[in-house]
Amino acid sequence: MSGSKVFWGLMIFFFVSGISSEKLFFTPDGWPVPVYDFQQNPPTQAKFELGRRLFYDPILSADSSTSCSSCHSNYNAFTHTDHALSHGIHDRVGKRNSMALFNLAWKDAFFWDGAAHQLDVQALAPLTDSNELGSKVNEVLQRLKTTAPYPALFKRAFGREEINTQNFLKALAIFELSLISNQSKYDSVKRNEAQFTAQEKNGYTLFLQYCQRCHEEPLFRKSGFEKNGLLMNQKLKDTGRFNLTKQHEDSLKFTIPSLRNLSYSYPYFHDGRANRLMDVLQHYNTTPSIIPFPLSKNELIDLQSFLLTLDDVNFVFNKKFGYPLHTTSRK
């Protein structure tokens, strides 16, 4: 092989691999360092493709009816807007509102009460919950081993045809980590590529005054758990973080969700009790146990208009994250 061919071959390899890794995961300018340990699970295109396929495949459920995407639809910022609580196999209903999935590399606790301490392991809960996918891990692995093209996809992703729990979870994690939402109007304004309207600008000022304490930029959430002033749902009896820690001060504390993509991710709160964003704002405006939030009707509208600048249409309708058969990468 001539020297020039080797040179151009290497150039093409670096160019392609550079594009792939950029698309798989990146840290936007000004964002904090990710929490996820990528050294334990380096992102690759093969893992991403496998993880995406697993995410959308109902083979993971006990009766092959329900997939991760059943409750985490890409068109809803990877949550579900049709019902307040997550639905599972045999028309069963779960106990909590499914959470939107994006910017997960910056999270150090998962679920509304932080029960999962690491992204890789969080999938085990919905996978094995009888109200959700209702599977046993070994049965899922067995189904994957006997279903084409999974053995080949696992070999491509991990170098071996062996399908084990670790690799299964790592592939799912890589797909989920790739769900980065940073293309909202707010992000464009921060990059000096767009400007807020007067109403949005006023809403941003109100946001900084009243909401920023818990919903820190640029992720619009922060680690930890807070009370949101909601009374306990008497049917669900969900005590939130207390369920884990058994500490009274944690009673009715829940994770602080991101405020990005709110247009696509209703209903809101851990039990999906609020269908409209304005209902959420009204709750904070009228609940005395939360920090003072004495906004007029016009101010609430301004605040809402700012929050809608956090919608990321490019993320939500990005076909790269959609159902595998609908994307060109399968060709």
Next chain:
Amino acid sequence: MTFFKFSAPFFLILNFLIVCAFSPAQSCKFSVQFAGQPYSMNTLIYTPTDTAIVMQLKCYVRYLHPKKQMWEHQLLDFYLAEKPIELKLPRGADSIQLFFGVDSALQEKGVGTGDLDPKNNMYWGWFPGYIGVKVEGISELFGGFEYHLGGFRRYNANQSFLWVKPGGNYSIDVGEFISKIPKEKEGKIMSPGPEIPRFAQYFVESIHERK
């Protein structure tokens, strides 16, 4: 001098190989009993005060390997065990401090393979980490019981230990263990909490060496 310099590593390796070759493999054994009587899983047992059946008994044990300085984990699953379960111990050790549950630092990293694979149904879903001890069954005296003991951060349930000896035979007395759990628990422990380290200690205290 030169000869010694170059041959020293060779003799060290040879010495290590000889020690390994002549140190026999060691192990101890674990079996199940109920209120002092030998017990076979999934069979009814009649004691002077109780009638019971144990349907599930699983626990993780671990020891710090003296040479590797790494935790060695093994899952003791008595569900289909027709004879005592053998636990391999490091060669040359007179006794080993055997801990119950999965190493907390390892749990911080995620899930493991082999005995630590979540497909063994010992990984919690809606709570963090592994279940260290799982005991399930029905007793006429104590009612149905499902005890899942675990927790590794605020409530570390992985600190209880037992000194075991190579060649030793140990029995886990399920009847004794369930009798120590307070009645207020109503036969159910399914989540981590402040009491769990104490209950894990009860489990270890219910293990006896058979002479």
